Amino acid sequence: MSRTAMRASEKDFENARNQLKLLTKDPGNEVKLKLYALYKQATEGPCNTPKPSMLDFINKAKWDAWNALGSLPKETARQNYVDLVSSLSPSSESSSQVKPAAANEKQPGSENIIVTSQDGITKIMFNRPSKKNAITTSMYKEIIHALKAASTDNSAITVFTGNGDYYSSGNDLTNFTDVSPNSIEETAKNASILLREFVDAFIDFPKPLVAVINGPAVGIVVTLLGLFDAVYASDKATFHTPFSELGQSPEGCASYTFPKIMGPAKAAEMLIFGKKLTAGEACAQGLVTEVFPESTFQKEVWTRLKTYAKLPTNSLRISKELIRSNEKEKLHAVNAEECTVLQGRWLSEECMNALMNFMSRKSKL
């Protein structure tokens, strides 16, 4: 994807407002309501007016759309507004990146992350099977962008999955190996900033987020699961967070979500001692919603998700908001703390030795 994650400035926002006035084609009521809601959220914050009566249809629809954004931060609303306007303008070079979802529409980007929208579901797929779907620096940025686009597209739910035998082997360990000794500290700082923004995008994601775990999952793709609303796993999936082995520490808010989900003792076995769980064990501990036999996994899960995606979209968002909103501030604080700690870990001898071990194993030294 050409556009990396950005924060829209006041100027971008103003430009988007002007660009909207120049539209020649009516974008339709649904999009207009989204624009209205994002504009109000960006300028006034969360919905702060009394709910109109049931019979005041137009104002009620506007109020519902604004209210559905819950506590979405003003900055995110501003960015989403700019992205949505840009997607409506035929002259915009980035228009295809953030279009509202249409049937079987594939969004362009690098081939390592494939984003498609169909049947009310936006699917974000790790597509680097020869490297077990390890996540490169540009993939982190593409995922942030894909989540921002999915938060305002027409889909009801957003699903992550992997192509090939792995869901993902987590962070690409070579992200850190091409760094010159003089720029190690700067790289660690930049990585910490990117990681924080990446995890923030999951914390703030307003629609139901589902993981379809088609195979083994390692590292950050496991820790993030505590921020998902449903996790469906094939019985050949495993869940592994080998942070101590790598001289690192947990991220993705797992230091907070895992003890809450599975209790501190089980969380410690995973996050401190790196115990790998089978899908059945992860389900018994509450990290996974349901496990399916590999032979029927894809069919059963996608059939179910298509049914869920037909549910009223505002209701889905509002229910998610009710479940998650009280935790958001805490999660952002946990994320910030984990990223600061990791920044220090990446500079440690323990971490550098672990990366060297991985590289020497690769080069068969």
Ligand SMILES: CCCCCCCCCCC/C=C/C(=O)SCCNC(=O)CCNC(=O)[C@H](O)C(C)(C)COP(=O)(O)OP(=O)(O)OC[C@H]1O[C@@H](n2cnc3c(N)ncnc32)[C@H](O)[C@@H]1OP(=O)(O)O
């Ligand atoms: C500004 C700087 C940018 C910074 C970017 C932001 C950083 C954010 C960091 C967030 C913190 C995240 C933490 C984690 O995710 S920790 C987990 C990291 N992952 C691992 O430790 C897994 C490492 N891989 C393995 O152990 C094995 O490969 C695996 C068990 C997954 C599979 O083993 P198998 O024997 O079946 O297959 P191969 O090893 O032969 O793998 C096939 C090829 O794929 C390459 N591969 C696999 N995983 C990774 C990986 N994580 N990173 C890089 N490369 C990977 C493997 O090397 C093989 O490649 P070749 O065919 O070229 O040898």
